[in-house]
Amino acid sequence: xxxxxxVQGMSESSRxxxxxxxxxxxxxxxxxxxxxxxxxxxxxxxxxxLADLNTWRAVSGHEYHNLSIEQNKDGRGTxxxxxxxxxxxxxxxxxxxxLIMSGPTHDVRRAAHGGYYLPPLLDDVxxxxxxxxxxxxxxxxxxxxxxxxxxxxxxxxxxxxGPRSAKRx
Amino acid sequence: xxxxxxxxxxxxxxxxxxxxQSRAGGDSxxxxxxxxxxxxxxxVLLAATLEVVLDGATGHSPLIPKSPQIAGxxxxxxxxxxxxxxxxALLAFTAAxxxxxxxxxxxxxxxxxxxxxxxxxxxxxGPILFSTDVFSYIAYARMGVEHGINPYLHGPSAIIxxxxxxxxGQSWKxxxxxYGPLYTLISYPLAPLGVTGALWGMKLMGLAAxxxxxxxxxxxxxxxxxSPSFAVLAVGVNxxxxxxxxxxxxxxxxxxxxxxxxxxxxxxxxxxxxAAAVVGGMLVKATGAVLLxxxxxxxxxxxxxxxxxGAMLGAAVVAYTVFGVHGVDLIAALNRNAAFVSTDSFPTExxxxxxxxxxxxxxxTLLKAALVVIVLHLMWRTWRGYDWxxxxxxxxxxxxxxxxxxxxxxxxxxxxxAVVTRDRRLLAATLAIxxxxxxxxxxxxxVQVR
Numbered sequence: 001x002x003x004x005x006x007v008q009g010m011s012e013s014s015r016x017x018x019x020x021x022x023x024x025x026x027x028x029x030x031x032x033x034x035x036x037x038x039x040x041x042x043x044x045x046x047x048x049x050l051a052d053l054n055t056w057r058a059v060s061g062h063e064y065h066n067l068s069i070e071q072n073k074d075g076r077g078t079x080x081x082x083x084x085x086x087x088x089x090x091x092x093x094x095x096x097x098x099l100i101m102s103g104p105t106h107d108v109r110r111a112a113h114g115g116y117y118l119p120p121l122l123d124d125v126x127x128x129x130x131x132x133x134x135x136x137x138x139x140x141x142x143x144x145x146x147x148x149x150x151x152x153x154x155x156x157x158x159x160x161x162g163p164r165s166a167k168r169x
Numbered sequence: 170x171x172x173x174x175x176x177x178x179x180x181x182x183x184x185x186x187x188x189x190q191s192r193a194g195g196d197s198x199x200x201x202x203x204x205x206x207x208x209x210x211x212x213v214l215l216a217a218t219l220e221v222v223l224d225g226a227t228g229h230s231p232l233i234p235k236s237p238q239i240a241g242x243x244x245x246x247x248x249x250x251x252x253x254x255x256x257x258a259l260l261a262f263t264a265a266x267x268x269x270x271x272x273x274x275x276x277x278x279x280x281x282x283x284x285x286x287x288x289x290x291x292x293x294x295g296p297i298l299f300s301t302d303v304f305s306y307i308a309y310a311r312m313g314v315e316h317g318i319n320p321y322l323h324g325p326s327a328i329i330x331x332x333x334x335x336x337x338g339q340s341w342k343x344x345x346x347x348y349g350p351l352y353t354l355i356s357y358p359l360a361p362l363g364v365t366g367a368l369w370g371m372k373l374m375g376l377a378a379x380x381x382x383x384x385x386x387x388x389x390x391x392x393x394x395x396s397p398s399f400a401v402l403a404v405g406v407n408x409x410x411x412x413x414x415x416x417x418x419x420x421x422x423x424x425x426x427x428x429x430x431x432x433x434x435x436x437x438x439x440x441x442x443x444a445a446a447v448v449g450g451m452l453v454k455a456t457g458a459v460l461l462x463x464x465x466x467x468x469x470x471x472x473x474x475x476x477x478x479g480a481m482l483g484a485a486v487v488a489y490t491v492f493g494v495h496g497v498d499l500i501a502a503l504n505r506n507a508a509f510v511s512t513d514s515f516p517t518e519x520x521x522x523x524x525x526x527x528x529x530x531x532x533x534t535l536l537k538a539a540l541v542v543i544v545l546h547l548m549w550r551t552w553r554g555y556d557w558x559x560x561x562x563x564x565x566x567x568x569x570x571x572x573x574x575x576x577x578x579x580x581x582x583x584x585x586x587a588v589v590t591r592d593r594r595l596l597a598a599t600l601a602i603x604x605x606x607x608x609x610x611x612x613x614x615x616v617q618v619r
Contacts, residue, residue: 016550024594028601031570034518035605041521042612050618 048078051105055112056082059099066091070124078102078110083124092121098129100136116142203275206268211284213265214406217258218288221412222295223247224254234301235336237365243295252613262408263607269406273399281398285383285405289415293376297368298416299577301338306356306420307367308333309346313353314360320346320353321495333364345495347502350488351452352420371418378422379405379415382585385429389589392436400588403596407584409603413577421578424454429585431460432558440468441476448480452488455499456568456582459544460561466548467557507533509574513609516573528573536571543567555592562586562595570602580606 049069057063067084068091083098085091099115114134122128132142225233226243230250248254269276269284297303309320311331318327324343325334334342346353359370383405390400404410414421427450434443444464450457465473488496495501510517516528516536528536544567547560562583569579580603587596 013553021594024598027570028598030519031515031602031605034515034522035609037522038518039609039612043615046612046616046618050616053618 047108048080048105048110051108051110052080052082052101055101055109056084056097056099058109059112060084060086060097062086064088078104081124083118086117094120096120098124100134114138114141199272200275203272207272207276207280210265210268210272211280213261214269214284214288215291217262217265218291218412220247220258221250221255221298221416222291224250225296225298228296232299233296234299234304234338236297236304237336237368239365239368240294240296253617256611256614259408259412259607259610262412263604266406266408269402270399273396273402276398276402278398281402281405285401288406288411289376289379292411292416293372295416297372297418299413300417300419301336301341302420303368303371303418304333304336304364305338305341305344305346306348306352306371307359307364308337309348309353310356310360310367314357319492319495321492321498333367336364344505347455347506348420349452349454349499350492350496351449351484352423352454353496354487354491355423355453368418375415375418375422378426379410381426382422382429385426385433386585386588389429389432389436393589393591395589395591403588404585407581407603408607409577410581410584414581417578419578420453421582424450424457425582425585426450427453427457428460428561428582429589431464432586432589435464435468435473440464440470440472441479443468444473444476445480448477448484451499452484455503456565458499459564459568460557462548463551463557463560463564466551467555467560506574507537507572511574511576513606514573514575515570515605518609533573536573540567540571556590558586559590559592559595562590562599566595566599566602575606577606 052069053067056067062084064084067082069083070081079100079102081098081100083096085094086097087094096118097115098118099112101110101112103111112134114132114136116129116132116136118124118128119130126141127143129136129142132140136142222240223243224230224247226240227247227249228236228238228244232250232252232255273281292298305325308325308328308331311333312318312320312323312325312328315331316328322345324341324345325331325337326342328334355374356371359367359374362370383401386400386404387397390397413419427446431443431446431450434440434446444461447457447460447464450460461477465477485497510528514528516532520526520528520532544564547555547563551557551560565583565586566580569575569582572579580599583595583599587599590596
């Protein structure tokens with residue numbers, strides 16, 4: 001290789017390296033922004049989750065830890081449904097109280113504006129829900145027929161004066 | 170601690186040449202503090218590792234997989250490992266690792282090797298960390314040896330009554346092995362040892378592979394005129410390498426051993442065995458195949474082609490004989506794994522950034538296309554004289570970044586290659602990607618959900 005072609009080769013190589021460096025920096029910036037945004041989203045989700053769990057415990061009066069939550073994780077909505085047993089026991093083995101929560105978090109609590117009950121062991125689908133109250137009743141989230149295991153008395157345990165309590169329908 | 174440091178070494182050739190006078194002044198000030206700082210960093214590394222291992226040994230942690238009690242005797246010294254404690258330990262370990270890399274020019278080789286050895290020893294005697302994969306390895310081995318079932322056709326659910334079954338990860342119970350036939354054959358002799366015996370066998374295999382990888386890393390760095398001590402420090406003390414890779418006894422350590430053997434053999438001018446070593450790595454985990462085209466393009470030796478082709482042919486015959494056609498079909502295993510999605514993958518994070526709930530089939534296609542472009546560019550660069558080892562490292566890093574199924578030990582693949590190349594951008598990129606991965610884990614530190 002002649003001197004001129006060597007110089008040409010070097011300049012081409014350094015130009016390629018410069019382009020590569022720019023691309024690498026841009027990729028890193030994209031990944032860094034995505035990582036930070038994702039961590040922020042996770043923290044927000046966890047913060048909301050904690051508030052939802054606290055709210056369910058405050059409204060139901062039960063300090064249970066085995067609660068199921070249907071959480072909106074993509075950051076585009078804040079409506080979530082938290083379900084938990086109305087009596088001590090393994091998850092789902094008793095009648096469950098489900099509360100619908102939405103809105104911002106205040107003092108690690110959120111507004112519960114409705115809910116419904118679920119019989120033991122059954123999935124959370126419209127036909128299994130009963131005794132809808134608040135926004136759940138307005139949105140007609142409950143099925144027509146109440147299951148045989150329905151225990152309306154459980155509804156009475158709700159503390160209507162509790163923090164951001166559910167409105168009973 | 171600092172007084173125990175051996176004599177301070179002269180700055181190595183790669184670090185000391187370009188410093189200006191002011192930098193030299195800063196260096197001399199840092200040199201005075203280096204033994205103390207290195208002592209502090211070493212203490213943090215050891216303390217963080219001990220914390221994770223001792224707390225992990227007590228079990229009952231969501232971070233520690235269900236396992237036979239192989240480290241129960243350590244459990245009395247620790248408490249249940251929570252996410253918060255683990256994350257603090259991981260961040261402390263990472264910060265101390267970064268500090269040690271910065272101080273590496275003042276560390277003696279003896280100090281570095283001693284630290285690497287002690288960290289390995291602590292993790293080796295501890296429980297399996299953060300992953301159930303090792304139980305899948307054992308399950309596949311027991312399927313083949315104890316039950317006469319082909320692990321390339323069935324998942325561990327085919328041996329539901331075997332004692333290892335209860336330890337296999339929930340997501341993998343119905344999944345047949347995605348590992349290469351060489352690795353499956355290597356694991357077969359461990360099957361008759363029982364679950365606990367096989368687990369120790371896997372840990373020993375990981376230890377031997379790690380020791381071999383680090384020894385070859387040292388050798389390659391020395392031959393290439395780089396600091397071997399820095400290279401071994403960067404790999405052997407890396408948090409993802411030691412805690413996740415070695416802590417989980419992952420077979421990626423064997424893949425890295427094969428890769429470094431290939432690099433080392435090419436440096437000795439033995440291209441045919443080097444290509445055979447790459448094929449060996451590929452037969453442990455298919456990802457290892459990426460080195461072969463770059464080696465052939467970079468070396469331009471007939472030996473590399475002959476060695477690679479010969480090894481592939483021999484391995485195909487053995488794999489077909491033992492496992493049938495499914496044992497040879499590594500592409501199917503790769504395609505199956507490529508469809509998985511993990512929350513820690515960068516494509517998932519980017520999807521979230523743009524308001525999508527996750528990655529879709531079109532994203533998989535786009536990512537594959539991006540990877541092809543990167544590989545073609547690197548092949549062109551290698552043909553034009555770029556270091557084939559660095560090109561291989563970039564490809565492995567690109568695979569982990571574009572993969573929708575990203576696990577901590579995948580981002581370690583490129584590390585041993587990065588520390589033996591002169592293009593320091595690869596090392597910087599690998600460590601930057603690792604830092605982002607670690608940063609992505611920290612959300613439980615901000616909110617403790619109870």
